[in-house]
Amino acid sequence: MGFKCGIVGLPNVGKSTLFNALTETAAAQAANYPFCTIEPNVGEVAVPDPRLDDLARLGKSEKTVPTRLTFVDIAGLVRGASKGEGLGNQFLGNIREVDAIAHVVRCFEDTDVTHVEGKIDPIADIETIETELMLADLESLEKRVDALEKKARGNDKEAKETLDLVQRALKPLQEGKPARIVERKPEEEKTFAMLGLMTAKPVVYVCNVEEASAANGNDYSRKVEARAKEEGAVAVVISAKIESEIAVLSRGEREEYLAAVGLKEAGLDRLIRAGYALLDLVTYFTVGPKEARAWTITRGTRAPQAAAVIHTDFEKGFIRAETIAFDDYVAFGGEAGAKDAGKFRLEGKDYVVADGDIMHFRFAT
Numbered sequence: 001m002g003f004k005c006g007i008v009g010l011p012n013v014g015k016s017t018l019f020n021a022l023t024e025t026a027a028a029q030a031a032n033y034p035f036c037t038i039e040p041n042v043g044e045v046a047v048p049d050p051r052l053d054d055l056a057r058l059g060k061s062e063k064t065v066p067t068r069l070t071f072v073d074i075a076g077l078v079r080g081a082s083k084g085e086g087l088g089n090q091f092l093g094n095i096r097e098v099d100a101i102a103h104v105v106r107c108f109e110d111t112d113v114t115h116v117e118g119k120i121d122p123i124a125d126i127e128t129i130e131t132e133l134m135l136a137d138l139e140s141l142e143k144r145v146d147a148l149e150k151k152a153r154g155n156d157k158e159a160k161e162t163l164d165l166v167q168r169a170l171k172p173l174q175e176g177k178p179a180r181i182v183e184r185k186p187e188e189e190k191t192f193a194m195l196g197l198m199t200a201k202p203v204v205y206v207c208n209v210e211e212a213s214a215a216n217g218n219d220y221s222r223k224v225e226a227r228a229k230e231e232g233a234v235a236v237v238i239s240a241k242i243e244s245e246i247a248v249l250s251r252g253e254r255e256e257y258l259a260a261v262g263l264k265e266a267g268l269d270r271l272i273r274a275g276y277a278l279l280d281l282v283t284y285f286t287v288g289p290k291e292a293r294a295w296t297i298t299r300g301t302r303a304p305q306a307a308a309v310i311h312t313d314f315e316k317g318f319i320r321a322e323t324i325a326f327d328d329y330v331a332f333g334g335e336a337g338a339k340d341a342g343k344f345r346l347e348g349k350d351y352v353v354a355d356g357d358i359m360h361f362r363f364a365t
Contacts, residue, residue: 003296004042004070005275006098007206010125013106014208014240019043019073021243022268041073047276048269049283051326051356052292058334059287067283067294069275072098092136092198100202100278102271103129107220107237108210122220123227126205130178133198138173140196141166165192173199202278205235206271214239215262234274238267282355285326286310287335303351307361317363321347326356 007015023043046066056064074094095101105122144166151159165188169179178199184192192200205228207221217225217237228235246254246266258266280299284306285292297306303321307314324335328343335358338344353359 003100003279003281004072004098005100005102005204005279006072006074006095007102007104008074008095008129009104009206010106010128013104013125015104016041016073017240017244018104018206018208018238018268019071021240021247022071022271042070043073044068044070045268045272047272047283047294047296049294051283051285052294054330055285055287055326055358056292058330059292060289061287061292062289063291065291065293067296069272069279069296071102071275074098092133095133095198095201096196098201100204100275101198102204102206102275104206104208104240105224107207107218107224108213110210120220122207122224126224126227130199131176134173134176134178137179137197137199138170141170141173145170161188162191162195165195169195169197169200203231203233204271204274204278205233207235207237208240209237211239211242211261213237214242214267234278236267236271236274238271243268282353284353284355284357284359286360287329287358297353299355301353302349303347303353303359303361304349306353306359307363310361313365314361314363317365318349319362319364321351321353322360322362323347323351324358325354326358329358 007019009015019041022045023041045068047069049066052064052066055061072094103126105125106120107122109120145163148159148163148166152163165182165184168184169182169192172181173179179195179197180200180202182192182200205224207217207224209218209221213221214237221235221237225235225237227233242261242263243266246257247268249257254266258264281296282299282301283294283296285294287293295306295309297309304315304318307318307321323345324338324343328338328341329335332338332341332343335344
């Protein structure tokens with residue numbers, strides 16, 4: 001089950017530097033000119049989860065296997081992208097394919113790194129990107145109206161439902177607001193998602209600051225944080241330069257470096273967790289002598305569908321799930337202790353898997 005978070009922003013805000021640090025590779029070319037990234041680069045990163053170490057220790061597992069999140073480095077957008085400026089059509093298409101957006105915003109001064117707009121103004125940068133995405137969404141929806149109206153007049157139920165959502169999404173877009181504010185019922189989510197609206201995707205703002213501001217942010221990042229709060233979004237402060245430097249260090253060296261610059265943890269760890277939460281993902285675990293492993297599912301997933309993440313046969317022949325909550329597993333020293341304490345549960349097909357559940361699936365072949 002793949003979950004993708006697209007890294008977007010204006011040129012020269014630090015997107016490729018951030019991507020390189022995330023994937024600990026040099027796959028994305030970081031250079032001081034627009035469009036150095038022509039094709040989106042894709043990299044998978046492990047989601048930090050200290051619970052895995054506890055489970056491996058108690059389960060006497062030989063190794064740990066964390067769950068992963070995919071990041072896509074998308075070339076820099078510019079004003080006019082919705083009309084095809086700066087390879088805009090190609091880049092907008094890349095954004096449509098991701099599940100969430102990590103919007104990198106330049107929050108640092110550096111005369112050696114040019115700014116495409118000629119000045120440092122993170123809020124204006126956010127509005128430039130958001131405007132281009134809204135214009136592209138608006139154009140996309142307006143093109144569909146006539147065809148949907150014709151089908152709706154012919155009593156096509158699906159067309160009527162889609163047309164209703166299109167019209168509801170058009171209203172905020174025409175007012176200069178993103179489609180993510182459209183209220184919809186749970187049963188409408190699938191149809192709404194099929195509209196492919198970029199401004200409907202959840203967003204985390206990544207404030208790229210200079211090294212000295214990595215721990216506490218600066219005036220620029222505080223403006224972004226205030227905007228994120230107004231929108232009900234999330235903002236993470238990161239120094240892409242620091243992250244690229246620690247990406248190649250061992251765990252011990254990394255901890256020393258972070259302590260020296262006043263940081264408790266890597267900014268990338270906070271970004272990865274923010275992206276994970278943004279996609280409304282949860283983790284369940286399997287524990288055995290060979291490995292303690294984390295598995296990713298969307299919140300609200302039932303046991304058979306959670307089992308399918310391991311293997312589709314598990315869902316087809318699902319019988320039951322043997323389940324222990326993480327806190328109980330740890331508190332009672334592992335599976336045997338949890339069983340003795342009555343914390344071992346048998347769950348059926350309707351069970352909604354909770355974050356942290358340790359699962360063992362029984363299935364018929």
